[in-house]
Amino acid sequence: MSEPRLVEVRRNVLKQNDVIARALRAQFRGSGVFVVSLVSSPGSGKTTFLEKTLTLLQPKYRVAALVGDLATENDAVRLARSKAPVKQITTGTLCHLEAAMVQNALQEWDTRQLDFLFIENVGNLVCPSSYDLGENLRLVLMSVTEGEDKPLKYPTIFNSADVAVITKNELSAVVEFDWETTRKSIESVRPGMRIFRVSAKTGEGMDSFLDFLAQQLQEQRSIPRT
Numbered sequence: 001m002s003e004p005r006l007v008e009v010r011r012n013v014l015k016q017n018d019v020i021a022r023a024l025r026a027q028f029r030g031s032g033v034f035v036v037s038l039v040s041s042p043g044s045g046k047t048t049f050l051e052k053t054l055t056l057l058q059p060k061y062r063v064a065a066l067v068g069d070l071a072t073e074n075d076a077v078r079l080a081r082s083k084a085p086v087k088q089i090t091t092g093t094l095c096h097l098e099a100a101m102v103q104n105a106l107q108e109w110d111t112r113q114l115d116f117l118f119i120e121n122v123g124n125l126v127c128p129s130s131y132d133l134g135e136n137l138r139l140v141l142m143s144v145t146e147g148e149d150k151p152l153k154y155p156t157i158f159n160s161a162d163v164a165v166i167t168k169n170e171l172s173a174v175v176e177f178d179w180e181t182t183r184k185s186i187e188s189v190r191p192g193m194r195i196f197r198v199s200a201k202t203g204e205g206m207d208s209f210l211d212f213l214a215q216q217l218q219e220q221r222s223i224p225r226t
């Protein structure tokens with residue numbers, strides 16, 4: 001029996017995405033820019049965390065951000081308060097960013113002029129996991145108010161990310177956040193995953209995250225570009 005047409009179309013879309021993602025990765029590597037994407041459920045704190053990150057990195061690094069949402073320029077307006085170059089990608093009905101959207105958004109930017117490029121994906125714990133954007137590092141964010149078993153319920157988004165960031169940490173006590181249970185949930189779906197605990201509101205935990213980013217950039221640049 002032949003495969004349903006929808007499965008075949010989906011496979012082709014993913015294949016096409018991978019081709020563009022590979023081209024983007026080569027472009028980023030050639031430019032010397034380190035690219036970080038952010039995924040999470042809606043409202044976990046991606047934009048708040050990113051605005052803080054852009055602001056704190058800027059005295060030392062050249063940074064820029066792309067941000068995806070189905071509609072509105074709200075997040076781009078918020079991120080632009082950091083004074084970094086920012087571009088909004090509106091996806092209409094799509095619940096994720098695709099590599100072609102990133103490529104298109106970058107057309108007028110010279111990525112050689114950047115140290116870090118951040119890409120905030122559409123808030124969704126399912127769709128973004130299948131789409132490579134050519135990034136060097138994918139962060140999955142989860143706020144303390146979401147429930148400790150999110151990694152168990154949505155393993156793919158944790159599996160397809162490199163680092164976890166627990167956000168809104170200053171609210172932990174109020175919502176009786178159970179750190180040990182969360183840590184075990186993440187560990188069971190993605191053994192050895194590095195986890196940062198931060199509050200973008202108070203600044204808690206931001207220093208160690210920024211040190212980690214600086215180290216990642218240094219490591220990437222120490223690899224000879226062939």
Ligand SMILES: Nc1nc2c(ncn2[C@@H]2O[C@H](COP(=O)(O)OP(=O)(O)OP(=O)(O)O)[C@@H](O)[C@H]2O)c(=O)[nH]1
Binds near residue numbers: 043168202
């Ligand atoms: N208390 C507290 N609230 C936070 C923190 N970070 C974000 N928030 C709040 O959480 C809400 C959602 O934050 P956003 O940064 O817009 O979340 P987002 O993940 O970008 O949301 P989408 O782009 O819609 O998916 C806002 O009301 C923020 O003020 C934090 O560290 N502490």
Ligand SMILES: [Mg+2]
Binds near residue numbers: 046047048075120
């Ligand atoms: Mg946002």
